[in-house]
Structure formats: structure tokens, C-alpha cells
Amino acid sequence: MTSPAQVHPAPLLEVTDLAVQLPTGRDSHVDAVRAVSLTVGRGERVGIVGESGSGKSVTGRAIAGLLPTNPRVKVRGSIRFHGEELVGANQRAWHEIRSRRVGMIFQDPLTFLNPTMRIGRQVRESLAAGKSRGAHVDAEVLRFLTLAGLSNAAEVAQRFPHELSGGMRQRVLIAIAIAKTPEIIIADEPTTALDATVQQLVLKTLDETVADLGTSLVLISHDIAVVANMTDRIYVMYGGRIVETGPTQEVLARPQHPYTQALLRSVLSLVDEDVELYSIPPAFRDWLRTEGEALATVGTASTEHEEAH
Amino acid sequence: MSSTPKLDTEALATASRAAEAPPTGYVKTRPGGKRRESVWRGFFRKPSTIIYLGLIAVMVLASFVGPLFAGDPVATTHPQFLPPSADFLLGTDHLGRDYLARVLAGGQVSLLVGFSVAILCMTLGLIIGGVAGFYGGFWDTALVKLAEFFQVLPGIVLALVAAALLGANVWIIVVILSITMWPAVARIVRAEAMRIAQLGYVESQRAAGFKSLRILISDVLPNAMPPVIVATTMTVGRAILIESSLAFLGIGDSNNPSWGALLNSAQSYMATGWWLALFPGLAIFIVVLAINMLGDSLNDALNPSIGKVK
Amino acid sequence: MRLEVRDASKVFRARRGGSAVVAVDGATLVGRDGEFIAIVGESGSGKSTLARMLLGLIPATSGSIQLDGVELASMTAAQRQHYRRSVQAVLQDPAGSLNPRKTIRQTISEIVRLHGVARGRRAVDDTVADALEMVGLNPPAAFLDRFPNELSGGQRQRVLIARAIVLRPQLIVADEAVSALDASVKAGVLRLMTDLKDRLGLGYVFITHDLPVVKKVADYVYVMQSGRIVEHGPKDKIFTAPDHPYTQTLLAASPVLDLAR
Numbered sequence: 001m002t003s004p005a006q007v008h009p010a011p012l013l014e015v016t017d018l019a020v021q022l023p024t025g026r027d028s029h030v031d032a033v034r035a036v037s038l039t040v041g042r043g044e045r046v047g048i049v050g051e052s053g054s055g056k057s058v059t060g061r062a063i064a065g066l067l068p069t070n071p072r073v074k075v076r077g078s079i080r081f082h083g084e085e086l087v088g089a090n091q092r093a094w095h096e097i098r099s100r101r102v103g104m105i106f107q108d109p110l111t112f113l114n115p116t117m118r119i120g121r122q123v124r125e126s127l128a129a130g131k132s133r134g135a136h137v138d139a140e141v142l143r144f145l146t147l148a149g150l151s152n153a154a155e156v157a158q159r160f161p162h163e164l165s166g167g168m169r170q171r172v173l174i175a176i177a178i179a180k181t182p183e184i185i186i187a188d189e190p191t192t193a194l195d196a197t198v199q200q201l202v203l204k205t206l207d208e209t210v211a212d213l214g215t216s217l218v219l220i221s222h223d224i225a226v227v228a229n230m231t232d233r234i235y236v237m238y239g240g241r242i243v244e245t246g247p248t249q250e251v252l253a254r255p256q257h258p259y260t261q262a263l264l265r266s267v268l269s270l271v272d273e274d275v276e277l278y279s280i281p282p283a284f285r286d287w288l289r290t291e292g293e294a295l296a297t298v299g300t301a302s303t304e305h306e307e308a309h
Numbered sequence: 310m311s312s313t314p315k316l317d318t319e320a321l322a323t324a325s326r327a328a329e330a331p332p333t334g335y336v337k338t339r340p341g342g343k344r345r346e347s348v349w350r351g352f353f354r355k356p357s358t359i360i361y362l363g364l365i366a367v368m369v370l371a372s373f374v375g376p377l378f379a380g381d382p383v384a385t386t387h388p389q390f391l392p393p394s395a396d397f398l399l400g401t402d403h404l405g406r407d408y409l410a411r412v413l414a415g416g417q418v419s420l421l422v423g424f425s426v427a428i429l430c431m432t433l434g435l436i437i438g439g440v441a442g443f444y445g446g447f448w449d450t451a452l453v454k455l456a457e458f459f460q461v462l463p464g465i466v467l468a469l470v471a472a473a474l475l476g477a478n479v480w481i482i483v484v485i486l487s488i489t490m491w492p493a494v495a496r497i498v499r500a501e502a503m504r505i506a507q508l509g510y511v512e513s514q515r516a517a518g519f520k521s522l523r524i525l526i527s528d529v530l531p532n533a534m535p536p537v538i539v540a541t542t543m544t545v546g547r548a549i550l551i552e553s554s555l556a557f558l559g560i561g562d563s564n565n566p567s568w569g570a571l572l573n574s575a576q577s578y579m580a581t582g583w584w585l586a587l588f589p590g591l592a593i594f595i596v597v598l599a600i601n602m603l604g605d606s607l608n609d610a611l612n613p614s615i616g617k618v619k
Numbered sequence: 620m621r622l623e624v625r626d627a628s629k630v631f632r633a634r635r636g637g638s639a640v641v642a643v644d645g646a647t648l649v650g651r652d653g654e655f656i657a658i659v660g661e662s663g664s665g666k667s668t669l670a671r672m673l674l675g676l677i678p679a680t681s682g683s684i685q686l687d688g689v690e691l692a693s694m695t696a697a698q699r700q701h702y703r704r705s706v707q708a709v710l711q712d713p714a715g716s717l718n719p720r721k722t723i724r725q726t727i728s729e730i731v732r733l734h735g736v737a738r739g740r741r742a743v744d745d746t747v748a749d750a751l752e753m754v755g756l757n758p759p760a761a762f763l764d765r766f767p768n769e770l771s772g773g774q775r776q777r778v779l780i781a782r783a784i785v786l787r788p789q790l791i792v793a794d795e796a797v798s799a800l801d802a803s804v805k806a807g808v809l810r811l812m813t814d815l816k817d818r819l820g821l822g823y824v825f826i827t828h829d830l831p832v833v834k835k836v837a838d839y840v841y842v843m844q845s846g847r848i849v850e851h852g853p854k855d856k857i858f859t860a861p862d863h864p865y866t867q868t869l870l871a872a873s874p875v876l877d878l879a880r
Contacts, residue, residue: 051801051802051803051804052772052801166662195661195662195828196661196828196829196830196869196872196873197661197868197869197872198661199872200872222801222802223802224802262803263802263803266802266803266806267802269806270802270805270806270809270831270832270835271831271834271835273834273835277806277807277809277810277813277835278803278806279803279804279805279806279807279810280803508715509710509711509715509716509717510715510716510717510718512671512676512708512710512716513708513710513716513717513779513782515676516674516675516676516703516707516708516710517703517707517708517730517733517782518699518700518703518704518730518733518734519733527729528718528721531720532718532719532720
């Protein structure tokens, strides 16, 4: 555990009181994210867990600048990248972020990959240069494909997305994300649609790639097991807010917030034979909705120390 | 970063009790999930919908109820070539007939043709497209070929031949137009049926023991309706226009002239009687425009994903 | 009640340019009421095809599928209807397994009417309400006139189960019935399924790739790979002492969550 006196470098990404409102019909909208604050340091791996509807995916997209461009989408709060404020920034600033600083990996590669474009070309377009061609560029494409765990990179580069298996497509997404040499990778449910064996492979690839390149990682998932093994710190989200945060192992071992406790109990009940199947009761969710708003984010003891800067 | 207050023991206790409550179902509508009726309500409240529906309603009423109050469209007793005035709102034509009466009566023909063709095409399209798309295999191949055959038939030539052999009756025109226009609707139905056949609930219905035909009628076709409704609306406009073209070429019942037929007659008198061409032309324009805009609007209403997120 | 599959295979004819696909190769298994059996495998293992064969949606190319001794392929229409009543399906939802244009009431009551379980508006409504109550959708009146898009994922899954049990079947074939659900909702639905097993004497054929869930709820496990059943046995044996290398690979791949208590 880090000592309280350790000096921390300025965080790479600092999100403060982020709120996102999304339209859901002609006259209605939903507060997908209410008041999210989080930080990601250089080379740090951070996880965001929550159930569907908790706002974790929207948070990820807001950070990556990938929210829909519908004018009814409202973003408030602060997203600072290297201290530079991005909320309300112009398109050029966001374009810089999207194309060079932040790499995003989605759950469903099929919707993200262009079905009419060969893989090699899609990776090439992601490269920092983007426009140039030539032998050295092709070599770079192959390098990133290999780094992403695709051993037959040359062959894969010639293929179209639908010709690849799900696991391979996901690794192509990793390749495209790292080809930008980003400072931070945001992975949103990167393995949910995959079989367990493939999931293991893809996570291992992501793990190694991030370690090799020293990029920061924001891993978003509803699957706590996935996040548990790959992150240093964790944020637990519910109802558009962060309810608990702290070092991953700490939070999982000694959860403070009632929601985290209930969630972990539920997860445990699914894998532990001796624990009766437990689902979070609706009465509790109602309680969370009314009382939960009055509860600020809970941090674990060590986080408190770290915050004394 | 905000301070991190600890939860007090009381709050924790309340939370624990709530967390232990026996699980029961509860009613909670998903945020953003809306009742399907509201789609229609929203549609009918739109100002554009009201305007266009209003226009169409006015034209329909005028054409079918108006003649009861207007003059005799056939009587040639009035002075010829009278421009629009207080006595004759739309003037008189080259034979001294009350033009208002003629235009209103003409509306009956044009609108009848338009709506009848649309309904026939929708019916034929639903049946043939539905069977082709849902059953697939032999039926699909056969019916697609059938549709292709009818689609390439030259409608105007067919109309000319039919008119020559059977006489130029309104219903003959309706039949001819329907024969050439149903494949377009059937194509849409087929595509939708094929898509829906893959969906989980169709499979579930089969597993539940329902027969294919029942599933087609009860589950597939109702879900295929949105694009079909839009296409049918557009068909009304197209049918009116094609009928007008046919009338322009001289194919039509001379005793019951449609707007197109009136336009045809008005050709020779463009210099002396501008109103003879203007009013039927305007009528066609208004109806077709209103119907097309309505169809477009309907499309937006029935595709709720436009403008929504996630 | 006994659903017995003996050496059943399904071969899909070659499409243009391809070769024939053997989706299921000589599968043998037994499902009984009151017993929770699981078929585990990854995508492409043929488990979904096998599920559909059990439901009579896909005819077997060879082999035998028998319900209480009567061969599925040679059943009369009446026997088939009885089969459909006895063996019901719960398929994976997201948003696909319920007709979006029918209310919950319509969806469930039309099945009640089809099989003649109840007649007359009141009796049918009561039967539907009863099924909704049993799956924890209380009060039923609040759900009857709703459309699927107004319900959450977990609620829709419960509706699917209600639809399946309203005929009081003896066996439910569930294909990835809980895979797309969050942990808490998953636990709730699984608990419901085991409850119903105890209350109604239901049997399950549970098809999934999710091993931890199988370990929690199943009694007997079949492992499928590339169309064949490579191993089967009681749950404990499969999870503690698997024989087949593929089973071992599958077990090794499950993400392990170690929560210190």
C-alpha cells in the first residue's frame, strides 16, 4: 500500500462532477450520469463497475468524446486531460483527443468496424499519421496487429471484419486502439459477448499490451471478476453516481457502501455453493434512490490518505 | 475531490434492513420506455400532421359532399369561358359548364382511384410479400418471379389496351394501376417478413405450438406494418399522378372526368381559360403534396429511434 | 416424465460454395422432470441446435428423440400438441423473445387459449395472473397491459418464464436464459427457476456457456464440443474431477473471483 506521504504526479485525466443528460423521446430525457468524479493517473489501471443503467458506459463515452452529437445531449461538469478542460471545448480539441490521446474499445466490434473495409486499412487509418502510406506504414500496421495478439497479422490485415471470429475482432479493436499510441485506453465491456476461453485470451492480451506500452486503462464492466484481476483502483457506480471508490482489492474485500456490499453479495451468491442466491431487493433500490442521493461517495481508508495533497 | 464521509451506523442499519427485504416484483417503467400509444398521440398532435390531414380531409369532403351543394357539372347552360367570379367560383369551361362542379366531381374520381389502388396494393403486397418472405423456399422463388413480371409490365400500354378492349371505366383503371403497383409494396413486406422471421419471438411462437400461417398473420405482418403504411401512403399520391397522366393521354371515362382528364381538356384553352388548367392542377398538387408529407411524417413517427440515444 | 435423446445428429445441407455442416453429432442425453440438467459449450458447439431439436423446432437428421417412449418424429398432431405442452422454451431475451406489439396479457393468454388450458375471458385472465404471480411479478394487474419495452430485462425474463410455465409443462428448455443479465438480476431469475423446480416439479435442460452458473444450480452436466457430447456426469464430478481435456480447459478459463470474507 502506498504511504500517505508519497507525492503523486498530476493525474492524466481528471473528471469532476460530470453530468450527462440524454434524450429518450421527443419530450423526455434521462440523467444518465449525475455527479461523477474520478481520476486516472499515468500508467494507472482503473475500473468502473456497475449494473446496466448505472451510467458507466455513458461516462466512458463522455471521457472519450464519443457521445452522440445530438444537440439535446447535455454535458455538465469538468473533464480535464493534462489539465486541459474538454467540456465545452471545440471540435478540434475533441478531435485531437479522439484521434491521438484516447483509444476506445467497445463491446460490439461489428458495429464499430467498417464492414466494407479491410482490417489492415482500418488499423492504418488509426495510426497517428493517418494519411501516409508506404512500406513503413504497412509494417506498423502489422506490428500493432501482432501486439494485439493476432499471430497471423499479415493474413488478418487482408480480411474483412465478418470473416473473423468474435475474439479476433475484439483483438482488432485493441490493435486499432493502440495504433494511435494513446495515453489512455477506455475499454467498455470488451469481453462480454465472448466465450470464457476467448475472454481469457483477450483480457490477457489487453493486460500485456497496456503493460508493455505503459498506457493508462479505464476498464468498464458489469462483470466484477473481469475488473478485479486487471485494475488497481475501482469505482462502483449506481444510478449515475459513484457510490464507492478505492483500491480494487480493498473495496472488494471490505466494501463500505451498502450497495457495494449488496452487489458483492449477489455476485458471491452466484459462485459460492454455500451462499444462497441473493438478488438486490426492489425495496433496497427504492431506498438507494431516496437515501442514496444524500450519501456522498464513500472512499476506503487508504484513499483518504492519498487525497491529502 | 469531495470529502469522503463515513456512513453512520444508523444509515448502515437501515440499508441492511432494506437489503434484506423479501424480493417481490415491483412496477417500474424503464426510463425512456414509453407506451406505444404515445407514438400515435405525439404524431397526431404535431402541427404539420394536423395541417396535412386537414388539407386531405377538406379535399375529400369537398369531392364527396360538395357536389350535393354545387351546381350540375354536366349542364351546358351557362355562358362559356367565364373567369372565376362570385357566381361561378371557378368559372365556366369551354362548353359553359360550372367548373366548380366539374372540379369537385373530378375529385371523386381521382381520390377514389388513389385510395382504392393504395388499399388493393397494400392487401396484395401483404399477402404475397408476407408469404414469400416468411415461408421462403419454393414460395419465395415463385412469388418473387411473379412480382418481377408484374413490375416490368408497361402500365401505360396495358391501360391503353384495356381501355380499348373493355372501355375506359374507373374501376378498370384502378385494376390496371393496382396490377402494376403492388410489387413495390410486396417487396417491402417480403424484406420485413424475412427480417422478423429471424427474431426470437417468432421462434418462441413456433415452440409454443402455433402454426406458421397463424404466426404470419398474428405476429409477423403486424410488426411489418410501419414501412408498409408509409409505402401505402405514397402509393396514393403516385396512383393519382399516374391516373392523371393516363387521363392526359386520353384514357379515361369521358362521362366522369378526373382531375387529370380536366387537365387534358384544358390543354387547348390555355390562352383563353387559364383557370381551366389551374384548378385541377392545383388540386392534384395539394393532395399529392399533403399525402407525401404525411407519409414522411408517419415514417418519422413509426421509427422512434430517430433522435433518441441508446 | 422422461425426454430421451439417443444418438441424434443434425446435418445442415451445404449452401452454395460450402460443405455440409454437422451441427450435432450423435448426441445422447436424458432429461427428467424435477432434474436440472445443463448442456455447456462454447459458441459453435451445437448446443443451441440441440436445444431446438429438443423443442421440435429442427428435425433431427438421424437418431431418436423420445418423450416417454414416443418418438418425436412420428407423433400425430395431437401427440405433438401434448409434446409442446410438456416441453416449453425460455430463450434468451434481450428484446427479441417477446412480440413488441402485444401486451403481456395477449402474449400469455393466446398460448393458454391455444392449448385449451382455460376457456372464457375470466378463466384465461386468472390463469395468466396466476402465472405472473408465480414468477414474482406482483401485483399481476400492474403488468398485464404493459408492452415489453416498458419492462426491465429481468422483468422480461420473468415474463418469458411465466409464458413457459402457464401450461404447467414438465420440462423447460432454456437457451442462454440468464446470460445477458446483470449479477443481481441473474441471481433473482435463477432463484426463481430453482424455486419453480421445487414447487412445480419442473425439470430443466439449461443450455449455457456460463460455467459458474452451472456449478451453482445444475444437478447433471453434459459438455459439448463441436457438435459432440464429450463428457457428462453429475455436477460435482464434472467440476472436481473432469476426465476430458476440453472440460478441463473450460473449467480453467472461468474467471475466478476471490472475495475475502
